[in-house]
Amino acid sequence: MIKKLIFALVVTAATYCVTAQNNGPSFTRGKQLYTDYCLTCHQDDGAGVPKLNPSLINSSFVSGDKKKIISWVLQGTTDKIEIDGKFYSNNMPAQNYLTDQQIADVLTFIRGSFGNKYSAISPADVKAIRAGIK
Amino acid sequence: MKLKQPSILCFILTFCFSANLLANCNDTLENKNAAPVTANEDASIVLPVGFTAVRFADSLGEARHLIVAPSGKVYVKLSAQLKGAAIYELTDANGDGRAEIKTGFGAFTGTGIGLHNGYLYASSDNDVFRFKVDAAGNVLNPKEPETVIFGLINRHQHEAKSFTFDNEGNIYVNIGAYSNSCQEKDRTKGSKGMMPCPILDSAGGIWKFSANKLNQTYSDGTRYATGLRNVVGLRWNTNTNSLFVMQHGRDGLHDLYPDMYDTKQSAELPAECMYELKQGDNCGWPYMYYDPFQKKKILSPEYGGDGKKEPTENYKAPAAAFPAHMAPNDLLFYTGSMFPEKYKNGAFIAFHGSWNRSPEPQKGYLVAFVPFKDGKPTDNWEIFADNFAGGPAYISPGKAKHRPCGLAQGPDGALYVCDDSGGTIYKITYKAQ
Numbered sequence: 206m207i208k209k210l211i212f213a214l215v216v217t218a219a220t221y222c223v224t225a226q227n228n229g230p231s232f233t234r235g236k237q238l239y240t241d242y243c244l245t246c247h248q249d250d251g252a253g254v255p256k257l258n259p260s261l262i263n264s265s266f267v268s269g270d271k272k273k274i275i276s277w278v279l280q281g282t283t284d285k286i287e288i289d290g291k292f293y294s295n296n297m298p299a300q301n302y303l304t305d306q307q308i309a310d311v312l313t314f315i316r317g318s319f320g321n322k323y324s325a326i327s328p329a330d331v332k333a334i335r336a337g338i339k
Numbered sequence: 340m341k342l343k344q345p346s347i348l349c350f351i352l353t354f355c356f357s358a359n360l361l362a363n364c365n366d367t368l369e370n371k372n373a374a375p376v377t378a379n380e381d382a383s384i385v386l387p388v389g390f391t392a393v394r395f396a397d398s399l400g401e402a403r404h405l406i407v408a409p410s411g412k413v414y415v416k417l418s419a420q421l422k423g424a425a426i427y428e429l430t431d432a433n434g435d436g437r438a439e440i441k442t443g444f445g446a447f448t449g450t451g452i453g454l455h456n457g458y459l460y461a462s463s464d465n466d467v468f469r470f471k472v473d474a475a476g477n478v479l480n481p482k483e484p485e486t487v488i489f490g491l492i493n494r495h496q497h498e499a500k501s502f503t504f505d506n507e508g509n510i511y512v513n514i515g516a517y518s519n520s521c522q523e524k525d526r527t528k529g530s531k532g533m534m535p536c537p538i539l540d541s542a543g544g545i546w547k548f549s550a551n552k553l554n555q556t557y558s559d560g561t562r563y564a565t566g567l568r569n570v571v572g573l574r575w576n577t578n579t580n581s582l583f584v585m586q587h588g589r590d591g592l593h594d595l596y597p598d599m600y601d602t603k604q605s606a607e608l609p610a611e612c613m614y615e616l617k618q619g620d621n622c623g624w625p626y627m628y629y630d631p632f633q634k635k636k637i638l639s640p641e642y643g644g645d646g647k648k649e650p651t652e653n654y655k656a657p658a659a660a661f662p663a664h665m666a667p668n669d670l671l672f673y674t675g676s677m678f679p680e681k682y683k684n685g686a687f688i689a690f691h692g693s694w695n696r697s698p699e700p701q702k703g704y705l706v707a708f709v710p711f712k713d714g715k716p717t718d719n720w721e722i723f724a725d726n727f728a729g730g731p732a733y734i735s736p737g738k739a740k741h742r743p744c745g746l747a748q749g750p751d752g753a754l755y756v757c758d759d760s761g762g763t764i765y766k767i768t769y770k771a772q
Contacts, residue, residue, distance in 0.1 A: 245594050245697055252737030254694040255760065256401075256418075260737065283525065285495035294495045296518075298527040 235314025251319030399762035408476035444481035497569035515569035516543035532641030585667035610660035623654030665703035675752025
């Protein structure tokens with residue numbers, strides 16, 4: 206019983222540590238950036254638009270490899286893409302005019318919102334990917 | 340422990356029961372507060388007094404457009420396969436208003452479907468095919484469709500190849516522009532509009548082909564009208580003997596030009612326009628949009644516009660204007676005699692529902708009716724069928740339970756509406772009170 210209790214506490218603490226990064230200033234700035242640059246297509250609840258603009262909730266693009274979502278934001282796409290078995294038609298404009306800090310902030314917000322509980326993204330992560338694209 | 344379980348179960352049951360009661364109460368209240376409606380126990384949509392809706396079919400997935408044969412059989416086109424098929428033939432064998440027999444065929448996914456001259460036509464996002472149909476409405480060659488038109492441009496955005504027929508053996512096909520406003524980089528802030536817009540050579544308009552020739556492509560057809568961003572709902576009006584279309588207006592005025600348009604203006608501009616087309620018409624996309632408040636054609640900001648400047652070219656004026664971004668996905672002229680006289684020759688429009696109004700509330704998810712007078716739409720359009728989304732909390736593209744997408748008229752004058760979110764087909768009938 207005590208072991209179980211300790212285990213539960215550890216899990217809770219670990220979860221808190223991961224999500225805690227998502228309540229900081231980066232997350233707050235990211236929320237405003239999301240409103241300014243993402244919300245129209247991906248909607249205020251992150252659910253996107255079926256067949257047109259991908260959902261950001263429980264999406265393998267959001268939860269998976271950081272590199273993938275960072276390069277997606279930097280490069281955009283004009284392809285019809287399949288995400289988790291569903292197809293989306295609208296073009297995603299490249300958001301490469303945003304700074305490394307801004308992209309880190311907005312992705313930290315997305316990865317910590319809409320029910321997502323994934324780790325924060327740092328400007329260094331974005332910088333590394335951006336360097337690879339150029 | 341053994342004693343506790345029943346009490347927990349009892350608590351859960353009581354909770355569920357009360358929650359259910361509350362939900363039902365809310366439904367009732369909602370209906371009372373709406374315009375005079377007929378309660379539809381079988382289908383949750385709300386309708387004017389005297390009209391009733393039943394679920395003719397459901398669980399069809401992405402049901403885009405549909406057509407009813409003289410026999411009463413319904414054919415529906417799906418944009419996603421259901422058990423390997425993307426056309427379904429639905430038969431109400433016992434006359435209770437619901438289809439008992441569902442037969443799937445045609446693996447190609449798409450939007451358009453129609454009956455013409457002994458054939459069932461259906462489109463993928465690139466091509467138009469047809470199947471021979473016998474007098475009873477049975478498809479004779481479900482595995483061997485003939486190719487009527489092939490190789491139409493499909494670059495994913497605005498890819499639906501909706502179509503309609505005139506009375507002289509022609510088919511009119513929408514080829515939507517694979518762009519929002521023909522910028523060098525689509526939907527990208529600061530990117531200029533291309534001049535002239537190169538998309539218009541092969542898309543952004545309505546193309547006319549023979550309905551009776553096989554294996555046609557661009558060189559066999561003519562560009563009937565241009566400057567139309569995307570048309571999902573189009574219909575030949577047999578009363579005026581002319582083509583009417585509903586355009587999906589452009590998106591993102593605020594996202595692309597935040598200094599020129601605030602989020603409210605961006606939600607309300609531009610109007611979703613109805614056009615009555617003649618051969619050679621140019622409706623002005625991407626160079627202009629229609630502002631329903633100034634009642635003017637306005638030069639697009641990508642082409643030097645400032646929200647006030649008007650284009651110098653003489654573009655076609657819309658026949659009617661509707662609220663922005665509601666996404667008209669089908670248009671039907673009512674020629675039946677079941678509905679009251681005011682509906683005769685008027686237009687029903689299926690508004691799929693907006694997404695480009697955020698952060699403002701979304702709009703649409705309804706079927707509108709526009710009375711016609713002397714072959715022209717009047718200004719006083721009204722909501723005919725509402726509440727497809729499932730209540731105010733569901734008026735959003737991701738949450739809506741149903742999104743009206745296709746319209747058809749039955750031989751008895753009933754109106755059929757299909758939904759590509761819940762896969763439901765509603766059959767709406769009228770009985771004088």
